[in-house]
Amino acid sequence: MSLRIFIPRDAGAVAVGADEVTIAFxxxxxxxxxxxxxxxxxxxxxxxxEPMVEVATSKGRVAFGPMTPDDVASVLDAMTADGPHLLRxxxxxxxxxxxxxxxxxxxxxGVIDPRSVDDYRAHGGYKGLERALTxxxxxxxxxxxTSGLRGRGGAGFPTGIKWKTVAQTSAxxxxxxxxxxxxxxxxxxxxxxxEGDPFVVIEGMTIAGIAVGATKGYIYIRSEYPHAVEAMxxxxxxxxxxxxxxxxxxxxxxxxxxEVRVGAGAYVCGEETSLLESLEGRRxxxxxxxxxPAHKGLFGKPTVINNVLSFAAIPFIxxxxxxxxxxxxxxxxxxxxxxxxxxxxxxxxLFETAFGVxxxxxxxxxxxxxxxxxxxxxxxxxxxxxAYFPRALFxxxxxxxxxxxRDGLIGHGGIVxxxxxxxxxxxxxxxxxxxxxxSCGKCTPCRIGSTRGVETIDKIRAGERVSENLAVVEDLCxxxxxxxxxxxxxxxxxxxxxALKHFREDFGPAPTRxxxxx
Amino acid sequence: xKSASEPWNEKRTAEIIAEHAxxxxxxxxxxxxxxxxxxxxxxxxxxxxxxxxxLSRAEVHGVFTFYHDFRHEPAGRHVLKLCxxxxxxxxxxxxxxxxxxxxxxxxxxHTTADERVTLEPIYCLGLxxxxxxxxxxxxxxxxxxxxxxxxxxxxxxx
Numbered sequence: 226m227s228l229r230i231f232i233p234r235d236a237g238a239v240a241v242g243a244d245e246v247t248i249a250f251x252x253x254x255x256x257x258x259x260x261x262x263x264x265x266x267x268x269x270x271x272x273x274x275e276p277m278v279e280v281a282t283s284k285g286r287v288a289f290g291p292m293t294p295d296d297v298a299s300v301l302d303a304m305t306a307d308g309p310h311l312l313r314x315x316x317x318x319x320x321x322x323x324x325x326x327x328x329x330x331x332x333x334x335g336v337i338d339p340r341s342v343d344d345y346r347a348h349g350g351y352k353g354l355e356r357a358l359t360x361x362x363x364x365x366x367x368x369x370x371t372s373g374l375r376g377r378g379g380a381g382f383p384t385g386i387k388w389k390t391v392a393q394t395s396a397x398x399x400x401x402x403x404x405x406x407x408x409x410x411x412x413x414x415x416x417x418x419x420e421g422d423p424f425v426v427i428e429g430m431t432i433a434g435i436a437v438g439a440t441k442g443y444i445y446i447r448s449e450y451p452h453a454v455e456a457m458x459x460x461x462x463x464x465x466x467x468x469x470x471x472x473x474x475x476x477x478x479x480x481x482x483x484e485v486r487v488g489a490g491a492y493v494c495g496e497e498t499s500l501l502e503s504l505e506g507r508r509x510x511x512x513x514x515x516x517x518p519a520h521k522g523l524f525g526k527p528t529v530i531n532n533v534l535s536f537a538a539i540p541f542i543x544x545x546x547x548x549x550x551x552x553x554x555x556x557x558x559x560x561x562x563x564x565x566x567x568x569x570x571x572x573x574x575l576f577e578t579a580f581g582v583x584x585x586x587x588x589x590x591x592x593x594x595x596x597x598x599x600x601x602x603x604x605x606x607x608x609x610x611x612a613y614f615p616r617a618l619f620x621x622x623x624x625x626x627x628x629x630x631r632d633g634l635i636g637h638g639g640i641v642x643x644x645x646x647x648x649x650x651x652x653x654x655x656x657x658x659x660x661x662x663x664s665c666g667k668c669t670p671c672r673i674g675s676t677r678g679v680e681t682i683d684k685i686r687a688g689e690r691v692s693e694n695l696a697v698v699e700d701l702c703x704x705x706x707x708x709x710x711x712x713x714x715x716x717x718x719x720x721x722x723x724a725l726k727h728f729r730e731d732f733g734p735a736p737t738r739x740x741x742x743x
Numbered sequence: 744x745k746s747a748s749e750p751w752n753e754k755r756t757a758e759i760i761a762e763h764a765x766x767x768x769x770x771x772x773x774x775x776x777x778x779x780x781x782x783x784x785x786x787x788x789x790x791x792x793x794x795x796x797x798l799s800r801a802e803v804h805g806v807f808t809f810y811h812d813f814r815h816e817p818a819g820r821h822v823l824k825l826c827x828x829x830x831x832x833x834x835x836x837x838x839x840x841x842x843x844x845x846x847x848x849x850x851x852x853h854t855t856a857d858e859r860v861t862l863e864p865i866y867c868l869g870l871x872x873x874x875x876x877x878x879x880x881x882x883x884x885x886x887x888x889x890x891x892x893x894x895x896x897x898x899x900x901x
Contacts, residue, residue, distance in 0.1 A: 236868075236869065236870065236883055237869075237870050237872060237873055237885065239883060240868075240870050240873055240876060240883040240884055240885030240886075241873050241885045241886050272872035272873050273872070275873065407869060408866065408867060409867070410828030410829040410830045410831070410866065410867045410871060411828075411829060411830045411871045412869070412871065413869040413870065413871055413872065415869075416869040448775075448812050449865060449866075449867060449868055449869065450868075450869060451881060452883075486771070486772070487771075487772075487775060488771075488810075488812075489771055489774070489775065489810030489811070489812035489813060490810055490811035490812035491809065491810050491811060492866060503771065504768055505767075505768040506768035506769055506770030506771055506772075506796075506806065507768075507770070507802075507805075507806060508805050508806055508809035508810075509809060509810070524767065524768075565871065565872070566872060567830040567833075567871030567872045567874065568829065568830040568832075568833030568834055568871065568874060569833045569834050569835075569874075570872070573871070573872030573873070574872050575872075596834070605829055609828070609829060639830075639871070641829045641830045641833050641871065642833060643833045644833075647833070652829075652832075655829070655832070659866070663866075665809075
């Protein structure tokens with residue numbers, strides 16, 4: 226009797242015991258004289274079921290979770306006998322939470338062995354690159370434009386235009402830079418794909434290199450992601466060995482190679498120009514734009530800088546999927562978005578779906594409300610710089626423009642759920658405090674405004690001249706929003722102002738009629 | 744277990760700098776490597792880095808002090824990092840951070856008097872769907888509750 230089982234090595238699964246479960250499987254199988262082949266995969270993103278273990282059967286891969294080492298013996302019984310078990314979830318792809326998703330970018334994540342080029346190829350990998358090599362620059366750019374892909378880092382800038390700008394420049398060197406400085410709380414899609422399907426990022430960057438004529442790429446990964454750093458480095462090595470990185474990639478005339486660089490704990494380095502400074506070995510101080518990185522980027526050379534998810538979307542698009550990709554979504558938001566459900570949520574994880582799904586569907590229906598069963602009071606969408614939404618706005622569709630129309634942003638697609646015990650004045654203070662800690666210091670609105678913001682919100686929370694101080698906060702927010710050099714200072718007002726607007730009752734007594742009349 | 748750091752010495756520093764000096768934009772790479780070896784970035788290493796990379800001391804000092812990761816002095820024997828970002832706040836992280844501070848008798852950002860444990864905030868480990876999260880000497884832990892936190896603190900104190 227032999228079994229083939231799959232256990233994630235994803236950091237999110239490891240943090241809740243995937244390694245311990247793996248050891249228990251090895252030991253139990255050895256005791257029973259059972260031959261066990263264990264494949265360490267990425268995560269499927271069903272984090273409430275992690276550690277989720279799958280076993281290959283004639284019906285497909287049957288999932289069990291959430292596992293603890295104590296469950297291993299009985300689960301192994303159920304696996305060998307194909308019998309029932311309390312933790313048995315059925316065939317993984319048939320689990321409703323996964324089945325209702327549209328997995329284009331994350332199709333392989335949690336399925337394949339992230340260390341194996343062969344496994345990647347066996348699941349459709351490198352088809353995009355093969356086609357890109359036959360298309361050349363114009364053909365690749367046409368596909369990207371057709372797909373309607375917009376930068377997944379948060380700004381939503383059309384990827385086709387960005388690449389075209391770099392392709393049209395002439396320079397002795399050009400660079401491809403992958404922004405893997407995923408610092409937003411509530412987001413983990415970049416981490417997941419780097420750990421679960423790193424070759425898709427490599428393939429996307431390689432295609433970018435061919436499209437614009439760059440031969441060198443950097444992946445800037447935050448230091449808080451040691452597992453992703455390890456996974457990317459291992460994948461780069463494997464890709465080189467298989468002839469997919471280095472000289473004459475895929476037996477073509479193109480050279481392209483990649484290097485991982487590790488950040489050092491500065492949130493602002495997720496801002497593209499600050500990231501470029503950091504890559505150059507300097508303080509992560511934001512650059513004024515123009516010049517755009519597309520013209521003068523890394524080391525002053527034309528540079529394509531995109532988020533991990535943007536690059537990861539490319540192979541599907543280039544493998545003949547441009548039109549299909551564009552057919553998903555709504556309005557000007559085309560394709561799918563890997564949405565991340567986090568915080569106090571019953572069924573948290575990665576949910577890739579077409580744009581247009583409403584916030585309410587995501588929180589109540591898919592996420593199942595809060596984990597502790599208390600009512601949902603607020604959700605923050607788009608990381609520390611994203612707005613807090615009350616239940617009244619749960620009909621907002623997930624779409625760049627729809628969120629902007631309601632003074633919010635979708636950012637990198639993270640949603641953090643808070644229950645009714647949340648103090649929104651405290652959250653507003655935290656937004657200002659975080660900005661003060663992480664500000665690069667170049668522009669005054671961000672550097673000084675955030676510190677003044679903390680002080681002023683402290684006064685409000687202490688009940689000191691509440692209405693005057695609220696006016697000060699509003700004024701500060703306006704100055705930061707319109708006067709800051711980058712999104713750190715410019716977007717910190719989103720969480721602050723949304724907390725004030727939708728949860729005014731948390732900021733001390735409302736003005737009396739007399740004060741209001743003044 | 745955290746890997747034991749070697750005591751600072753000039754020769755080893757020069758070797759580490761030389762090993763990476765040829766890279767484009769090498770400063771951060773070198774500072775990371777120095778910290779990896781010594782557990783912190785020793786002050787006398789700064790002018791050595793500047794010299795090899797043909798930068799001013801101020802420039803290297805600026806980089807060293809800009810980033811939260813780089814240590815100016817050795818940390819405690821164990822480093823316990825608690826995620827303090829929004830997703831972990833939403834899942835009860837504030838109370839757990841207060842509990843860790845009380846158990847260790849220090850505030851976040853400090854090291855116990857016996858130099859055993861350094862307690863630090865971290866802003867997001869990307870484990871937001873299994874919050875609250877922590878990291879003990881590079882080992883990540885999710886779904887923290889009081890019992891799991893107490894176990895981590897006890898492990899760090901050993």
